[in-house]
Every structure is written in C-alpha cells, then in structure tokens.
Amino acid sequence: MKIFSAAQIREADQYTIQHEPISSADLMERAAGKCAEWIEDHFSPTQPVYIFCGKGNNGGDGLVISRLLQEHGYTVHTCIIQHSPNASADHTLKLQQLREAFPANITEIGDLSDFPGLPDNAIIVDALFGTGMSRPVEGWLAGVIHRINDLRSQHTVIAIDLPSGMIADTSSNHFAVVKAHYTLSFEFYKLAFLLPENAALSGEVHILPIGLSPDYILHTPTRYHLTDRQIIRTIYKPRDPFSHKGTYGHALLIAGSYGKMGAAVLSARACIRAGVGLLSCHLPKCGYEIMQISEPCAMCIPDKDTYFNTHFHTGLADARYKVIGIGPGIDTQPETARSFEQLLHSWQQPMVIDADALNLLAKNPKLLQLVPKNSILTPHPKEFERLFGPAPNDVERLALLSKEAVSRHLYILLKGRYTAMACPDGSIYFNPTGNPGMATGGSGDVLTGILTGLLAQGYTSKEALILGVWLHGYAGDIAAAEHSQEAMTAGDIITGLGQAFKEGI
Numbered sequence: 001m002k003i004f005s006a007a008q009i010r011e012a013d014q015y016t017i018q019h020e021p022i023s024s025a026d027l028m029e030r031a032a033g034k035c036a037e038w039i040e041d042h043f044s045p046t047q048p049v050y051i052f053c054g055k056g057n058n059g060g061d062g063l064v065i066s067r068l069l070q071e072h073g074y075t076v077h078t079c080i081i082q083h084s085p086n087a088s089a090d091h092t093l094k095l096q097q098l099r100e101a102f103p104a105n106i107t108e109i110g111d112l113s114d115f116p117g118l119p120d121n122a123i124i125v126d127a128l129f130g131t132g133m134s135r136p137v138e139g140w141l142a143g144v145i146h147r148i149n150d151l152r153s154q155h156t157v158i159a160i161d162l163p164s165g166m167i168a169d170t171s172s173n174h175f176a177v178v179k180a181h182y183t184l185s186f187e188f189y190k191l192a193f194l195l196p197e198n199a200a201l202s203g204e205v206h207i208l209p210i211g212l213s214p215d216y217i218l219h220t221p222t223r224y225h226l227t228d229r230q231i232i233r234t235i236y237k238p239r240d241p242f243s244h245k246g247t248y249g250h251a252l253l254i255a256g257s258y259g260k261m262g263a264a265v266l267s268a269r270a271c272i273r274a275g276v277g278l279l280s281c282h283l284p285k286c287g288y289e290i291m292q293i294s295e296p297c298a299m300c301i302p303d304k305d306t307y308f309n310t311h312f313h314t315g316l317a318d319a320r321y322k323v324i325g326i327g328p329g330i331d332t333q334p335e336t337a338r339s340f341e342q343l344l345h346s347w348q349q350p351m352v353i354d355a356d357a358l359n360l361l362a363k364n365p366k367l368l369q370l371v372p373k374n375s376i377l378t379p380h381p382k383e384f385e386r387l388f389g390p391a392p393n394d395v396e397r398l399a400l401l402s403k404e405a406v407s408r409h410l411y412i413l414l415k416g417r418y419t420a421m422a423c424p425d426g427s428i429y430f431n432p433t434g435n436p437g438m439a440t441g442g443s444g445d446v447l448t449g450i451l452t453g454l455l456a457q458g459y460t461s462k463e464a465l466i467l468g469v470w471l472h473g474y475a476g477d478i479a480a481a482e483h484s485q486e487a488m489t490a491g492d493i494i495t496g497l498g499q500a501f502k503e504g505i
C-alpha cells in the first residue's frame with residue numbers, strides 16, 4: 001500500500017472530484033458516512049456523543065457525522081471550535097444542513113471556559129484538524145487538546161482522519177496532539193501512524209476506503225510503502241517441481257561464541273525453515289557439538305579458536321556459497337574483527353549483517369566502506385545509532401536511514417513495531433506484521449536466518465528483505481496467538497514459519 005504525503009492526499013481528493021466526478025460535498029458525505037457507520041457498529045445509541053469540530057474540512061466531516069448519527073437515534077452534542085473567523089466552503093454548507101435537520105445541541109467554543117462538562121460514558125469525536133495541519137497548535141486551542149486528553153481515561157476518544165495536532169507526513173514530536181483510542185483514517189495510512197514517537201497518539205487505526213481514484217493511486221509515485229499481501233504475492237516464488245537442493249543455494253552462517261551459541265542455533269534453524277538449499281555454519285570449536293545435536297540439517301565448520309570465530313575468511317572460494325549471514329552472537333573480539341575485515345576484502349556478493357557484526361562496523365567505520373553493495377544490514381535503533389549517529393526525531397532518523405542506504409547502495413532496516421526498510425532506490429517500506437511478544441532475546445537472530453535463507457534461494461536483496469521481515473512478523477503473530485505474547489519465545493517464531501508460508505502469502 002502506498003503512503004502518500006498530505007499534499008498528495010489533497011491531490012488525490014481533487015483528482016477524484018474531477019474525474020469520478022463527484023462534488024467535494026458528496027465526497028465529504030461519503031467519508032463521514034463511513035465514520036458514522038463504524039461508530040454505529042461499535043457503540044450503542046445510549047452513549048452520548050460529543051463531536052468537536054474545527055472550521056476546515058475535518059470539522060466538516062464532524063458535522064456530517066453529527067447529522068448521520070442523529071438520524072440513527074444517537075444523542076449528539078456538536079461543539080464548533082472558533083479558531084478562525086472563516087470556515088471552509090464545505091464546512092459552511094454542512095453546518096447549514098445540520099442546523100436545518102437538528103438545530104439543538106450545537107454550541108460554539110471561543111475559549112477554554114466554554115468547554116462542556118461531559119456525562120459519564122460519553123464518546124468524544126475529534127474532528128478539529130486533519131491533513132490540513134502544518135504547524136503546532138498553540139494557545140487556548142492547545143488547551144482544548146489537553147482537555148480532551150485529560151478526559152480520555154473516562155471517555156472513548158475517536159479521531160477522524162488524524163488525531164488533531166498530528167502532522168501527517170512529518171514529525172509532531174512534543175506538539176499538542178489528541179491521544180485517541182481509535183483513529184478512523186481515510187483511504188491511506190499516514191506516515192505519522194508508523195512512527196514510534198507517535199505510539200501513544202493514534203490508538204487503533206482503522207483505514208476506511210472512501211473510493212479515491214484508483215488511477216491516481218496507481219500512477220502517483222511515492223517514496224513510502226506499507227507492505228501488504230498484494231506486495232508479498234508479487235515477490236513470493238513457488239518452488240519449481242523439478243528443482244533440487246542446488247537450486248536453493250548454499251548459505252554460510254557465521255555465528256556464535258562461548259555462551260552465545262543459542263543465537264547461532266536460532267539463526268541456523270530459521271535459515272533452514274526459510275527454505276535454504278544447504279546451510280554451513282562457521283562456529284567456534286565450543287559450538288560444534290551444540291549445533292550438530294541441536295540442528296542436524298546444518299553442516300558445521302569449526303573455527304581454529306575454541307571460544308570465538310576468528311578464521312572464517314578462509315576457504316570461501318572453494319565452497320561456492322551463494323550468501324553469507326554474519327553476526328548473531330559472534331562477540332567483538334579483535335581477532336573476529338580482523339577476520340571480518342579480510343572477509344570483506346575477498347567477498348563481493350550481498351551479505352546479511354546483524355548484531356555484533358554491526359557493532360564491529362560501528363567500531364571500525366572503514367569496514368563499512370567495504371560492505372558489498374546490496375547487502376542487508378539489520379540494526380535495532382541502538383545499533384543504528386552506533387553506526388550512523390543520533391537523530392532529533394523519527395522523521396529525521398528515517399531521512400538518515402534512507403540517505404545511508406542510497407549513498408552506500410545498501411538495504412538497511414530499522415527494527416521496531418513497523419520495521420522500516422530503506423532501499424538504495426530511495427524507497428522505504430514499513431512492515432505491519434509482528435507484535436511486542438517478539439521483543440525478546442533471539443528474535444533478531446531468527447530474522448537474520450530467514451533473510452540469509454531467502455537470499456540463498458535467489459530472491460533479490462529487496463525481495464528477501466520485504467518478504468523476510470513480513471514472514472518473521474507473521475510467524476511471530478502465529479506464535480503469540482498460540483502461546484501469548486508473554487510466553488512466546490524466539491524458537492516459537494521459527495515454529496510459526498511453516499504456517500506463515502502457508503497462510504501469510
């Protein structure tokens with residue numbers, strides 16, 4: 001699914017109005033109708049509804065919702081916030097229609113002292129501002145937002161299109177923003193919903209289709225995308241009935257150290273479950289028996305060193321590996337760093353680089369220059385900061401992520417609720433699958449194994465990244481459904497992979 005900027009959303013709106021064609025007032029009727037329907041499906045008419053409307057088109061939506069809910073027997077109080085002497089044309093029209101149909105319970109709020117007292121069990125609908133926001137809300141208007149937020153523990157807050165005060169496509173960190181329980185947004189996810197800094201603001205987001213022009217959506221390029229099944233289906237390649245294990249590549253996984261062999265085992269198991277043809281694991285001697293016993297499908301290459309991987313740069317040419325995955329549990333010993341440097345001098349194919357291998361790159365920035373083009377780097381936010389430095393907010397962190405991916409010709413993901421995947425072509429994909437049950441040691445090692453396994457099978461770096469992160473999260477969701485978010489383990493994510501392949505594509 002494409003994620004458009006506020007300006008593009010306005011364009012989509014205008015394009016639909018001209019080409020469907022439909023009047024802007026009718027489009028507003030359609031959008032607000034979807035919201036009213038959603039509210040009717042989820043809340044009973046016995047609950048009083050308080051709708052706070054701004055004077056732009058977001059407020060216009062609120063006015064239509066008010067009329068439609070009253071037509072269906074709800075008691076609605078409509079509060080119009082007088083933040084400006086002028087109202088949009090559609091706001092003016094919809095206010096007139098509301099006054100004609102239901103003249104009672106319409107109040108104007110010109111100051112915080114006009115804010116109504118709310119009865120128990122009320123629903124607050126926030127229709128103050130939507131995609132028209134471009135600067136922070138200040139003064140008594142910010143006070144209205146704070147007042148709504150003070151009431152959220154006793155009442156349900158439903159934001160229309162965006163929680164008011166939030167800017168659709170840039171950072172609103174530290175601004176006054178409504179904290180909604182639900183956000184009913186039109187047609188598209190907004191970038192703002194995917195940012196960790198906004199986690200407490202949008203609540204449950206529901207995207208309501210309002211019939212914006214499919215032509216416009218198809219032909220308008222955008223930088224941001226949210227992975228969905230449609231994208232996944234274009235990537236996934238079913239296996240050829242005449243294929244053999246050579247078809248699916250030989251991967252080398254460099255992982256583990258004394259006390260961290262679990263990371264290597266998890267990664268190896270995930271790589272195998274992701275469908276690799278053959279897997280060899282380069283391990284410190286102490287890990288040899290552990291791996292042989294834990295995962296009989298993996299072959300093992302013991303290092304010269306008992307506790308750490310220190311000589312994995314040798315013998316690469318003979319084995320004709322398709323891909324190398326490196327990092328889970330390898331520690332950051334100087335001998336490991338030296339071997340990594342030599343490996344980077346001799347290996348030119350894409351690699352998957354994770355965990356301590358990322359920390360080695362952060363410690364030795366000259367190594368970063370040697371990373372083969374089209375490699376996949378998988379930092380969590382702390383590892384990202386060690387590698388590329390801090391950013392003042394999430395939107396600037398995304399810009400930094402993309403800049404590094406483009407200038408170095410690498411695929412770099414930034415892990416989190418909506419893992420962001422930056423590509424060398426400048427695009428950024430967000431992944432919606434996964435859950436907080438995956439915030440547990442070993443989940444990242446599983447991802448490294450999956451990505452390595454997919455690259456080995458011939459998926460391009462971009463395909464492996466988007467598909468791998470999707471499957472990882474999907475398998476995590478299956479694990480959480482089976483075991484709960486608390487009790488699930490990284491191993492359960494691997495177990496869930498089978499069902500993820502069967503049901504998630």
Ligand SMILES: NC(=O)C1=CN([C@@H]2O[C@H](COP(=O)(O)OP(=O)(O)OC[C@H]3O[C@@H](n4cnc5c(N)ncnc54)[C@H](O)[C@@H]3O)[C@@H](O)[C@H]2O)[C@@H](O)CC1
Binds near residue numbers: 056128162
């Ligand atoms: N995009 C679409 O396809 C559709 C959009 N509709 C609605 O239209 C909304 C956009 O409407 P508008 O463009 O009128 O914008 P908004 O209603 O979001 O905001 C514009 C109003 O807010 C005021 N304003 C903006 N920033 C302010 C600030 N920092 N402090 C104080 N006042 C501020 C402006 O003066 C103006 O009165 C969407 O969010 C959505 O709710 C729907 O009605 C129809 C379909």
Ligand SMILES: Nc1ncnc2c1ncn2[C@@H]1O[C@H](COP(=O)(O)OP(=O)(O)O)[C@@H](O)[C@H]1O
Binds near residue numbers: 380436437443447473
């Ligand atoms: N709240 C969450 N929602 C979705 N995915 C999550 C969440 N928390 C963690 N994850 C996923 O779990 C993985 C954790 O990786 P990482 O922090 O590297 O773990 P480890 O180093 O312990 O293996 C990442 O892929 C991340 O996106």
Ligand SMILES: [K+]
Binds near residue numbers: 126129130160162
């Ligand atoms: K709103």
